[in-house]
Amino acid sequence: MDLMKLADEIIGGRRLSENDDLSFFVTCGIDELCEGADKIRGEFCGDRVDLCSIISGRSGLCPENCKYCAQSVHSKTDCAVHPFLREDEIVEAARRNQEEGVDRFAIVTAGRALSGEEFERAVACYERMKRELKIGLCASMGFLTREQFRRLKNAGVTSIHNNIETSRRFFPNICTTHTFDMKIATIRTAQEEGLAVCSGGIIGLGETFADRIDMALTLSGLGIRSIPINALMAIPGTPLEGQKPLCEDEIIRTLAMFRFVNPEANIRLAAGRRLISGNGRRAFESGCSASITGNMLTTTGSTIQADIAMLESMGRKVGRGSGSSCAPSCCPCSGRK
Template identity: 50%
Template structure:
């Protein structure tokens, strides 16, 4: 594809136009170096040097009733998993303070399972209130398929954002999970938005989906007004159905990130799970349109230290800020 065609689509985006699926498919085939450079220009135009870095804590690790085929915590598969109940307030708050002291501005509590019980939700809310009393860090949660009333309870406790990944496109979703649906995910996101919460939603790349599936997923997210989009790379876990799937390359991820930047130019496009598998830990993706990341350890896999990430961001000219809050 000629550079001029890519530049024409870029100019449309810079003028505030939302590109369509066909245009996204066209740019997905552009030479990678040019595609990444143009996507980075779009990122700089809409987001400047803002970089939204967050951390997560695995607040509850247990066998889950859902059959998500990538997940080490699913009760359907035989995997190596350290199990424990919901963490106590002291542990959750201590980790929040640790992250804030290292310059992290957003902290997310993630729990396994389809949803928390009422007792567990009360306990989480108590932990969140303590975090908000003792720190200035923003709190995000990923607690499963909750309803609007439960989201209002979380907002009152001090949560500003919820995370709920679509994971993939509507058409491909049944290949990844059958115990809940894509529509269930959408309903949860809508309930959180009705409760007045910001939403973070993205997916996992490398599940066997097509380029079209990836574009469809982001266009659905865009249509819901979501501007925080985590992009996970499948980390094949032994014992899961996807254990033997090939790992995506650095080039694959840079291309995915660049196309997503064209689709949602003002978003926090966040490198998330699997980033540690990349040889450069995401550096080239941060020059191809990405402007956010999850730092530290993931849920069941190790990640990249906050200190390493902060050093990289400084070298790339980024500044840690709360973006799309």
């Protein structure tokens, strides 16, 4: 397989599909794969790097049994447990992230779905952030209803996060309290309500590389324009606590493959960055165009300013003052249905 020729074909309009034999991604030379992925990134996303950050709005006691998650009641971990945070705490966190140059800020809540009085408090937070701040607003709150998506959009939310986690085939191996189809239905409902969707998954759960290709193709079919890829960092007390971490080349190969399959999306570096040399630098040389960042994130092992310094040393443009806050094709907003 001539990967540079394939990259040029993708830039010219070709799109990979389930009808293609994509097994070459497993065995091809990694240097050429990364070179081709970065060429595609440059064409569709340019040098602009999209940075997003999160706050844990509600933590712990989740009834779902996702095997990787420290917040599940089915796991025995020492994760923090707290109800929905105070409005001032959330708004000030968003303000600090905006001042440091982050593009988008998300409230993330544990549980099947945020509802009742806590959902009302979330809406009030978003309404205030929309009034007082310029940072983009995202929500990650589980299986919300169509009416809830509508209310969040009216409150200022432009993007919804809901990972599909892995392939359809492998999904029952990591969760049985909800289904893959429930994930897909929630994503489509959010899109129908005019919201961009950020959706990706976790690698290193025990899935095959073919499962990762299938996940990439599913996201392509959904028109997702922001795809966070997490490398599992096994947490003691979870069912996957004994899972060995992926090697760096395996992570990089996966990220580059996602760029080939989803050329117009922001391939977003997420958890597991410490498994990649140079604070994730190699990932940004292999097709990545976005990252989760934040001073409160233990999953990335980095700070906002360290991320910005590293990216600027590569000639990448970061921060809301670096020009357009959205790359032409890679902005999550361009993935709205």
